[in-house]
Amino acid sequence: xxxxGAWLLEVAPGRALIExxxxxxxxxxxxxxxxxxxxxxxxxxxGYAALSLMPPESEVVTVEYKINFLKPAIGAVLVAEGExxxxxxxLTIAKxxxxxxxxxxxTGAVVALLQATxxxxxx
Numbered sequence: 203x204x205x206x207g208a209w210l211l212e213v214a215p216g217r218a219l220i221e222x223x224x225x226x227x228x229x230x231x232x233x234x235x236x237x238x239x240x241x242x243x244x245x246x247x248x249g250y251a252a253l254s255l256m257p258p259e260s261e262v263v264t265v266e267y268k269i270n271f272l273k274p275a276i277g278a279v280l281v282a283e284g285e286x287x288x289x290x291x292x293l294t295i296a297k298x299x300x301x302x303x304x305x306x307x308x309t310g311a312v313v314a315l316l317q318a319t320x321x322x323x324x325x
Contacts, residue, residue: 217254220284222281241314255289297316
């Protein structure tokens with residue numbers, strides 16, 4: 203995530219928060235955040251949320267995800283909030299919502315929703 207400028211801000215049991223400031227390297231031709239980076243931080247937030255509930259020696263990988271883009275992500279910062287829906291021994295269902303806010307704002311509009319299946323693997 204460092205390569206796109208994203209930061210993991212918080213991890214708590216079953217939750218994770220990632221922030222990505224706007225830059226030209228994460229934008230598309232209409233000056234909005236590119237869908238690929240929206241998907242990347244949503245997937246990562248869901249993955250870290252799932253990982254937070256796994257034993258210490260475990261890792262998680264994404265088995266599949268579905269993302270809905272709700273509106274153009276035009277703003278200063280993207281925030282992805284990941285949350286576990288159901289944790290199993292091997293498979294975990296997680297979701298993430300991605301919002302886009304202006305500089306200095308505490309909240310922003312939801313621009314994408316993701317649902318993912320994560321698989322536990324031994325590290």
